[in-house]
Amino acid sequence: MERNNLYPIFLKTKNLNVLIIGGGFVAEEKLTFLLKSSPDAHVTMVSPMFREGTVELSKKGCVTLIADVYRNSYLEGKHMVIATTDIPEINIQVWKDCRAQAKLVNVADNPPYCDFYMGGIVTKGNVKIAISTNGKSPTTAKRLRQFFENVIPENIDDLVKNLNEYRKTIKGNFEEKVEKLNEFTKSLVEK
Numbered sequence: 302m303e304r305n306n307l308y309p310i311f312l313k314t315k316n317l318n319v320l321i322i323g324g325g326f327v328a329e330e331k332l333t334f335l336l337k338s339s340p341d342a343h344v345t346m347v348s349p350m351f352r353e354g355t356v357e358l359s360k361k362g363c364v365t366l367i368a369d370v371y372r373n374s375y376l377e378g379k380h381m382v383i384a385t386t387d388i389p390e391i392n393i394q395v396w397k398d399c400r401a402q403a404k405l406v407n408v409a410d411n412p413p414y415c416d417f418y419m420g421g422i423v424t425k426g427n428v429k430i431a432i433s434t435n436g437k438s439p440t441t442a443k444r445l446r447q448f449f450e451n452v453i454p455e456n457i458d459d460l461v462k463n464l465n466e467y468r469k470t471i472k473g474n475f476e477e478k479v480e481k482l483n484e485f486t487k488s489l490v491e492k
């Protein structure tokens with residue numbers, strides 16, 4: 302069976318500068334899901350044209366819109382770049398420029414030109430689950446996201462908060478703490 306070897310990490314996008322190149326449908330989709338998961342993300346968008354929905358979204362978040370065509374200089378200070386223009390040559394140029402500067406890049410319409418994929422994301426309070434199909438079926442990632450949004454109870458965050466409080470009260474060395482926390486939560490995974 303094929304296997305997904307991608308390594309998920311949970312980025313503090315508040316501390317990072319994300320650049321989205323393009324202002325069309327795909328740019329808006331990527332921005333929407335980025336802000337849904339990380340409303341405090343720092344985002345810059347560069348495109349000669351932006352959709353109205355993008356302009357509205359940008360007002361709610363920390364999003365700077367620049368009306369211009371892509372130039373290499375816009376990469377300066379950016380940690381992650383998402384290329385979504387409808388001109389394949391521009392997207393490939395962005396990929397090359399990012400590679401040359403060791404920046405993480407995602408060419409949305411072109412999986413081989415992605416260092417990372419955006420995922421389906423479920424957020425319930427402090428709990429977050431990210432889903433990837435290895436780039437094979439974004440629709441499946443979306444459906445799984447919807448499934449988990451429905452089945453994971455809203456009060457999962459209470460469990461996390463209570464355990465965080467309990468964790469602070471446990472005395473003893475590291476091993477003893479781990480044992481107590483494991484004992485306390487055993488019933489969660491027992492059939």
Ligand SMILES: C[C@@]1(CC(=O)O)c2cc3[nH]c(cc4nc(cc5[nH]c(cc(n2)[C@H]1CCC(=O)O)[C@@](C)(CC(=O)O)[C@@H]5CCC(=O)O)C(CC(=O)O)=C4CCC(=O)O)c(CCC(=O)O)c3CC(=O)O
Pocket residue numbers: 330331334335407408409410411412415417418419420421422432433434435436437438439440441442443444446
């Ligand atoms: C590889 C990847 C790269 C990247 O973009 O990061 C990628 C690539 C492509 N997407 C395409 C199409 C669609 N994308 C969606 C939706 C989402 N796409 C997302 C991620 C990813 N999309 C990455 C892989 C993720 C993984 O590993 O599973 C999600 C999860 C996250 C997000 O966008 O933030 C978000 C759902 C969010 C949610 O709902 O929670 C839908 C569904 C819909 O809109 O209903 C469709 C239409 C139906 C279809 O085609 O499946 C096409 C074809 C373009 C064409 O045909 O022209 C390509 C290019 C290709 O595959 O070659």
Ligand SMILES: NC(=O)C1=CN([C@@H]2O[C@H](COP(=O)(O)OP(=O)(O)OC[C@H]3O[C@@H](n4cnc5c(N)ncnc54)[C@H](O)[C@@H]3O)[C@@H](O)[C@H]2O)C=CC1
Pocket residue numbers: 322323324325326327328347348349350351369370371385386387388391409410411
């Ligand atoms: N990964 C994904 O989820 C999907 C990817 N795609 C692909 O993504 C690409 C873009 O699709 P759409 O957003 O629907 O196109 P679109 O036509 O709505 O948007 C393209 C945007 O790129 C901008 N642009 C053009 N030249 C530019 C330049 N030199 N510098 C900066 N911005 C520039 C345009 O002004 C426009 O805002 C297509 O190639 C499509 O095949 C399409 C659907 C899903």
